[in-house]
Structures are given as structure tokens and as C-alpha cells.
Amino acid sequence: MQNFVLHNQTKILFGKGMVEQLGTECRLHGQKALLVYGRESIKKTGLYDKISTLLSDQGVSFIDHGGVVSNPLLSHVREGIKKAKEEKVDLILAVGGGSVIDSAKAISCGALAQHDVWKFFTGKKSIKATLPLVCVLTLAAAGSEMNGGMVVTHDEKRHKFGTGNNLLNPKTSILDPSLTITVPHDYTVYGAIDAIAHIAEFYFTTKEVAPVQERFMEGLIINIIDSCNRVLQDLSDYDARADLMWCATLALNGWTAAGLGLVGFPMHMIEHTLSAHYNVPHGAGLSVVMPGWMNYMVAKNPHKFNQFSQRIFSHAKPDLVENGYTGVQSLKEIFRKWQAPISLEELSIPESDLPRLARESLPLARNWRMNDYSEEIIHEILRGCL
Amino acid sequence: MQNFVLHNQTKILFGKGMVEQLGTECRLHGQKALLVYGRESIKKTGLYDKISTLLSDQGVSFIDHGGVVSNPLLSHVREGIKKAKEEKVDLILAVGGGSVIDSAKAISCGALAQHDVWKFFTGKKSIKATLPLVCVLTLAAAGSEMNGGMVVTHDEKRHKFGTGNNLLNPKTSILDPSLTITVPHDYTVYGAIDAIAHIAEFYFTTKEVAPVQERFMEGLIINIIDSCNRVLQDLSDYDARADLMWCATLALNGWTAAGLGLVGFPMHMIEHTLSAHYNVPHGAGLSVVMPGWMNYMVAKNPHKFNQFSQRIFSHAKPDLVENGYTGVQSLKEIFRKWQAPISLEELSIPESDLPRLARESLPLARNWRMNDYSEEIIHEILRGCL
Numbered sequence: 057m058q059n060f061v062l063h064n065q066t067k068i069l070f071g072k073g074m075v076e077q078l079g080t081e082c083r084l085h086g087q088k089a090l091l092v093y094g095r096e097s098i099k100k101t102g103l104y105d106k107i108s109t110l111l112s113d114q115g116v117s118f119i120d121h122g123g124v125v126s127n128p129l130l131s132h133v134r135e136g137i138k139k140a141k142e143e144k145v146d147l148i149l150a151v152g153g154g155s156v157i158d159s160a161k162a163i164s165c166g167a168l169a170q171h172d173v174w175k176f177f178t179g180k181k182s183i184k185a186t187l188p189l190v191c192v193l194t195l196a197a198a199g200s201e202m203n204g205g206m207v208v209t210h211d212e213k214r215h216k217f218g219t220g221n222n223l224l225n226p227k228t229s230i231l232d233p234s235l236t237i238t239v240p241h242d243y244t245v246y247g248a249i250d251a252i253a254h255i256a257e258f259y260f261t262t263k264e265v266a267p268v269q270e271r272f273m274e275g276l277i278i279n280i281i282d283s284c285n286r287v288l289q290d291l292s293d294y295d296a297r298a299d300l301m302w303c304a305t306l307a308l309n310g311w312t313a314a315g316l317g318l319v320g321f322p323m324h325m326i327e328h329t330l331s332a333h334y335n336v337p338h339g340a341g342l343s344v345v346m347p348g349w350m351n352y353m354v355a356k357n358p359h360k361f362n363q364f365s366q367r368i369f370s371h372a373k374p375d376l377v378e379n380g381y382t383g384v385q386s387l388k389e390i391f392r393k394w395q396a397p398i399s400l401e402e403l404s405i406p407e408s409d410l411p412r413l414a415r416e417s418l419p420l421a422r423n424w425r426m427n428d429y430s431e432e433i434i435h436e437i438l439r440g441c442l
Numbered sequence: 443m444q445n446f447v448l449h450n451q452t453k454i455l456f457g458k459g460m461v462e463q464l465g466t467e468c469r470l471h472g473q474k475a476l477l478v479y480g481r482e483s484i485k486k487t488g489l490y491d492k493i494s495t496l497l498s499d500q501g502v503s504f505i506d507h508g509g510v511v512s513n514p515l516l517s518h519v520r521e522g523i524k525k526a527k528e529e530k531v532d533l534i535l536a537v538g539g540g541s542v543i544d545s546a547k548a549i550s551c552g553a554l555a556q557h558d559v560w561k562f563f564t565g566k567k568s569i570k571a572t573l574p575l576v577c578v579l580t581l582a583a584a585g586s587e588m589n590g591g592m593v594v595t596h597d598e599k600r601h602k603f604g605t606g607n608n609l610l611n612p613k614t615s616i617l618d619p620s621l622t623i624t625v626p627h628d629y630t631v632y633g634a635i636d637a638i639a640h641i642a643e644f645y646f647t648t649k650e651v652a653p654v655q656e657r658f659m660e661g662l663i664i665n666i667i668d669s670c671n672r673v674l675q676d677l678s679d680y681d682a683r684a685d686l687m688w689c690a691t692l693a694l695n696g697w698t699a700a701g702l703g704l705v706g707f708p709m710h711m712i713e714h715t716l717s718a719h720y721n722v723p724h725g726a727g728l729s730v731v732m733p734g735w736m737n738y739m740v741a742k743n744p745h746k747f748n749q750f751s752q753r754i755f756s757h758a759k760p761d762l763v764e765n766g767y768t769g770v771q772s773l774k775e776i777f778r779k780w781q782a783p784i785s786l787e788e789l790s791i792p793e794s795d796l797p798r799l800a801r802e803s804l805p806l807a808r809n810w811r812m813n814d815y816s817e818e819i820i821h822e823i824l825r826g827c828l
Contacts, residue, residue, distance in 0.1 A: 057456075057457070057681065057685065057688065058457065059456060059457025059458065059459070059460060060457065061453070061454065061455055062453070062454040062456065063453040063454070065449075065451055066449075067447070067449035068446075068447065068448040068449070068700075069447055070443075070445060070446050070448065070700070070701065071443070071445025071446065072445065073445070074445060265681070267669070267685060268662070268665045268669075268688050268689055271660075271661030271662070271664060271665055272658060272661055274657075274661070275657025275660070275661050276654070278657060279654045279657055282653065283653070283654075295651070298443045298701075302654050302701065303654055311697065314454075315456065315684075
């Protein structure tokens with residue numbers, strides 16, 4: 057195990073009805089919030105009105121900043137920063153999934169900076185201060201509700217860049233699984249796949265032998281598959297939604313990664329390029345990239361893929377490499393059963409685009425210090441996703 | 443899954459050499475510490491001198507409060523509170539295992555109270571404020587380094603009572619596995635058994651079906667067994683010590699318990715009475731009580747014991763109850779292989795004492811709200827430990 061520092065200060069309120077505590081939690085940190093959210097759906101479900109009442113009951117006013125899209129855009133973040141500065145808000149409130157929370161995080165640091173917020177993403181500036189952030193999660197997927205990471209897409213350059221800092225950790229995140237009951241089949245699946253991908257990145261890219269963390273991660277993958285299966289049987293199954301939601305948070309809150317040392321995000325690196333250029337949902341992109349990347353990796357890391365195959369799917373072929381491939385195939389079949397895309401063709405991405413995509417993945421590979429990924433290698437992985 | 447609030451703010455510095463940061467961490471929280479520790483062993487190993495230098499380099503002075511014994515005593519806690527008040531310390535520094543950290547926690551709240559500290563343990567007063575606490579862990583066992591629980595024994599009454607509060611969570615805990623290399627075979631084993639017991643209490647007493655938490659707990663038990671086996675092969679195996687240490691912390695830091703709802707501590711309840719009266723090491727007492735309690739419970743919770751037996755030991759007898767007993771037997775055999783006691787006889791506790799022990803366990807059972815444990819039931823469990 058590598059040395060590590062672990063200090064995740066986000067307070068989690070988990071369960072049905074926990075949203076009732078939103079006003080009190082917000083009041084602990086501020087009096088005037090910027091309310092960041094996505095589409096109008098939170099107005100249709102009545103959540104918007106409820107939040108408005110809860111805030112007002114505690115004397116917290118808010119400025120509206122709706123309209124976050126999936127693969128959230130820098131331009132919209134910049135607008136939010138402008139509002140936050142002009143209106144002198146002292147708190148950011150995010151109501152939504154990963155895109156909304158990531159936008160809110162970018163606003164929380166951009167609002168206290170004198171320079172453009174994109175400089176945090178390109179590494180030209182480092183984050184020194186943030187406005188306090190409170191989240192109400194409505195989608196089990198990204199894990200952003202309990203970590204200090206964020207990903208935003210540059211509108212013109214189509215760079216989907218991420219960065220992280222402990223200061224970006226939400227003060228409080230409210231995780232009420234009943235708020236995810238309305239999430240349809242496809243986005244439920246994309247969320248589950250995103251969570252699996254987060255774990256798989258750590259699991260397969262660490263150079264450490266870390267048996268404690270490995271069992272933890274394997275347990276989460278088993279439970280994500282199982283709880284997603286149960287949700288797809290009955291979208292309103294609260295217990296299944298709860299298990300899936302908690303797994304998605306644990307997949308990326310730092311608990312499993314503590315002690316793993318330096319890890320890479322090769323699947324996210326490639327997927328970010330896809331979704332930035334084709335605006336496919338992040339989980340749909342990962343559903344295609346993950347099995348492709350894994351198949352590329354099996355022979356390079358046979359022991360780990362064999363373990364994955366054994367412990368997740370109980371496969372026991374005597375040949376390690378063969379057993380590893382069988383595990384990847386099982387995962388792909390689950391994605392197929394879930395009706396997620398498993399080929400670039402299903403995302404309408406033609407083979408002729410692959411050289412460009414490989415080339416455009418490189419800046420992110422370098423940005424994330426994955427220097428062993430050349431244009432050729434990324435191209436080869438993408439060909440395996442056709 | 444039950445609703446829960448999770449907010450564990452302890453900062454963990456894990457790994458070899460992390461103790462070097464002790465001075466800086468202490469200086470964040472105070473300038474004058476009460477240094478709580480156990481026997482003279484930290485002087486022999488040079489750790490005492492090292493700590494002294496690290497504190498002095500950061501301008502932190504300290505008052506000495508050594509002499510904590512295992513099953514730590516209220517009288518020694520009271521002495522520490524007196525020193526802390528007289529010397530106006532603004533920080534408590536614990537260097538040791540669970541007994542030392544628990545004593546330090548009791549001092550940290552007692553030093554700011556106007557009444558006797560024991561009232562916190564009997565529930566007559568609730569904790570409102572604490573001095574900041576920094577820990578250097580030297581034993582993988584109790585998990586106290588990352589939670590808000592503490593257990594202290596009343597010298598005369600021989601009541602071993604525990605209580606908890608978020609305010610008791612250490613600000614920072616330094617977990618350097620290399621500091622545990624000198625822990626001998628027996629105490630290494632007692633620590634591992636204590637950690638297994640913490641998990642087993644949650645695992646078997648929750649009334650929730652909690653598949654995410656269950657896999658997490660099963661993974662930890664597997665890893666505690668495995669890493670303890672490795673340590674016993676070579677007491678200086680750093681990686682094995684590290685795995686064991688991290689498991690012991692995770693066994694009781696609230697991560698696995700979040701969502702389990704109300705849980706009981708029946709094994710600890712019975713063991714506390716044993717160790718309070720016979721002063722046996724806590725882990726040795728648990729090594730006897732755990733298989734006895736489990737055997738009493740198998741038929742009452744066959745599904746869970748079958749799952750335990752299957753997932754920890756790969757037992758697959760078709761009859762659930764029989765398979766459950768086989769799992770308990772496997773655990774007992776591991777304790778035996780580790781040379782831990784597995785009968786009251788080995789602890790020199792005669793059968794004639796059992797009625798008294800059962801009777802004296804009752805106040806704790808009531809204190810911990812385990813109302814389904816009568817004197818007769820406790821007596822029956824104890825007979826199963828003969």
C-alpha cells in the first residue's frame with residue numbers, strides 16, 4: 057500500500073426525506089445562494105418549489121442559474137460566475153447530477169478568482185478558495201457529490217477537461233434515492249456504467265498490490281451490477297435505487313483509492329474526447345470504450361483481469377489471459393442486456409474519424425500525466441471499440 | 443438501507459514516515475499538549491524522543507501523562523483531566539493503541555466539563571465540547587483512531603462502559619504501520635480478533651438487508667484473516683502490517699455501518715464484563731466470546747450465517763444452518779491456529795462464575811439498549827464458551 061492522506065469532509069445526509077434538511081444545511085454556510093440546476097424537470101417534479109420553500113423558511117435567498125447541459129459547458133459556468141460576483145452570493149447550491157455539481161464547483165472557485173476559470177482546468181492557476189457548496193443529488197452516476205473533482209467542456213475548443221482540489225468538496229450532499237425514481241432506463245444504465253468505470257480505472261491502473269482496496273472495489277462492482285439489474289426490473293424500487301446511489305458515491309469518493317498511489321483515467325480520457333465531439337452521454341461513451349480498453353489491456357495485466365473475472369463473475373478458466381477475456385466479455389454482455397451501446401457504430405462514430413479522435417485525446421492524456429498513451433495506442437484501442 | 447448521516451472529519455495520514463508530520467498537525471490545533479501514552483515502551487523504541495523533538499520544532503510544549511493500562515482505568519483518566527485543567531493544555535496527543543486513545547478522548551471531554559467525566563459514560567451528561575485530539579497509532583485493533591467512541595473501566599465498580607459522540611473524533615490520526623512492527627504475536631492476534639468482532643457485531647445484528655455494506659464487511663474480514671496470517675509468518679512484513687492496520691481502522695470508522703440502522707454489540711457487552719473482572723486482554727476475551735455467541739445465533743439468523751460461511755470460507759453445504767455452523771467452526775479454528783484462547787477455561791474463568799458474569803453483564807446490555815439479552819440468555823451464551 058502506498059502512503060496516503062485522506063480527509064474527506066463532505067457531510068452526507070442519505071435517505072428518503074433528507075431533503076427536508078436542506079434549508080438548515082444551507083443556512084450553516086450562507087444566506088444568499090446561487091441555485092445551479094439543469095433542465096426544467098425539477099420544476100415539473102415539484103422539487104424546485106420545495107427547495108424554494110425550504111430555503112425561504114431558513115431565510116436563505118437565491119439567484120436562479122438553470123440550464124446546465126450534460127457534458128457541461130464552460131460558457132454556462134462563466135455566466136454563473138458573473139451572476140455570483142454581481143449578486144454577491146455567499147453559497148452555491150447544486151440540484152442535479154454530475155454535470156450540475158461539476159458546474160457548481162467550477163462556479164464556486166471561479167467566483168473567488170480574478171482570472172478566467174478555465175485556467176484552473178489547464179493547470180495555469182491553482183485553486184486557493186471556493187464558495188461553500190451544498191448539493192442535492194438527483195442522479196446516481198458521477199460521484200461528484202462527495203469528492204473534489206470536476207469536469208467541464210470548452211465550448212469552442214471542445215476540450216473536456218477535469219481537475220480536482222480538496223476545496224471543491226461539497227460541504228453537505230443530500231442523497232435521497234427517491235429523487236432518482238424518475239430517472240429513465242437509459243440514464244439509470246449510463247449512471248451505473250459511469251460508476252463501474254470509475255472503479256475500473258483505479259482497479260486496473262494502480263501499480264500497487266492492495267488487497268483491502270481490491271475487495272472493496274470488487275464488492276462495489278458486484279453491487280452496482282446487481283442493484284442496476286433490480287432497478288431495471290422496477291424503476292421505482294427504492295432499495296435498489298438506494299444501493300445504486302450509495303455505490304456510485306463510494307466509487308469515486310476517495311475511499312477505495314486511498315493507498316493505490318498514482319492511478320490513470322485512460323477510459324475517461326478517451327471517452328471525454330468522444331463525448332466532447334459527438335455529445336454522446338458520458339455513460340454511453342464509457343459503455344463502448346470500457347470493454348474496448350479492457351480487451352486491449354487483458355494480456356498486459358493478466359493477473360488482475362483474471363482476478364476480476366473470478367471474483368466478479370466466478371469464471372475459472374485455467375488460462376489466466378483467457379479467463380480475463382471471458383470476464384470482459386461478461387461485462388460487455390451486461391451492458392448489452394442493459395441496452396447500452398457497445399460499439400462506436402451504435403454511437404454513429406465512423407471509423408474514418410478515429411485518427412482525429414486519437415490525436416485529440418492526446419492533450420488530455422498529457423494533462424492527466426498518462427504518458428504511455430501515444431496516438432497509435434489510442435487509435436488501436438478505438439479500433440477495438442468499432 | 444436505513445437513512446443515515448455520515449460526517450467523519452478525522453484526517454488520516456497513513457504510511458511509513460508520516461509521523462514526521464506530527465508537529466505540524468499538532469500546531470494546527472494547539473500549543474500545549476497533554477501527551478497520553480501507555481507503558482515505557484515508546485521510550486525504549488525512541489518514539490518518545492522523536493515526538494518530543496517534532497513537537498518542540500513546531501513550538502508545541504507538552505505535559506507528560508503516561509501509564510495508561512489495557513482496559514484503561516477511570517482513575518487514570520481523572521488524573522489526566524486534573525493535569526489538563528491545571529496546566530491549561532489546549533490539545534490532547536495520544537500515542538498508543540485503543541486504550542490510550544480512549545483515555546485521551548475521555549480526558550478531551552472531561553477537561554472541559556465542570557462535573558465528573560464518568561457521567562458521560564452513564565448517560566447522565568452529554569458531551570458538549572472537547573479539546574482537539576491528535577493520535578499516533580501504535581496498535582492495529584480498536585479503530586478508535588477514526589471514530590467518536592471510547593471505553594473506560596470504573597476502578598471500583600469494575601464497570602467497563604463505552605459511549606460515543608462525533609466531537610470525540612480525533613482531528614488527525616497518524617497511522618504508520620512500521621510503528622506496529624514491534625507488536626508481538628499475541629497482541630497482533632488480539633488486535634485482528636477485535637477488528638473482526640467489530641465487523642461481526644454490525645454484520646450479524648443489523649436488521650437491514652444491506653448488500654453494499656455486507657460485501658464491504660466481508661471483504662474486510664477476509665483481509666483481516668489474510669493479513670494477520672501474513673504478519674504471523676513474518677512480524678516485520680510492512681505490507682501485511684499496513685493491510686491489517688487499515689482494515690482495523692475501517693472496521694469501526696462508520697463507513698461500513700452507514701445505512702445499517704440500529705445495531706447491537708452483544709459480543710462486546712459480554713466481553714467487557716469478562717475483561718473488567720479478570721483483566722484479560724480485550725481481544726483474548728473476544729476470541730472466546732465470539733464463536734460462542736455466533737454458535738448461539740446461527741439457528742436464529744441462518745441466512746446471514748450461511749452467507750458469512752459461503753463468502754468468507756467458500757463453504758457450500760446445502761443445509762443453511764449446518765453451513766452456518768461450519769463457518770463459525772472455521773473462524774474458531776483460525777483463532778486456535780493463531781494461538782488465541784477459544785474457551786473460558788483457557789482464560790481461567792470457572793463455570794461457577796458464570797451466573798455472576800451474566801448478571802453483571804446486564805447493566806451494559808441495558809445501557810446499550812440490547813433489551814433482548816436477559817441474564818438467562820447471557821448465561822446460556824457463556825456456557826457455550828466453556
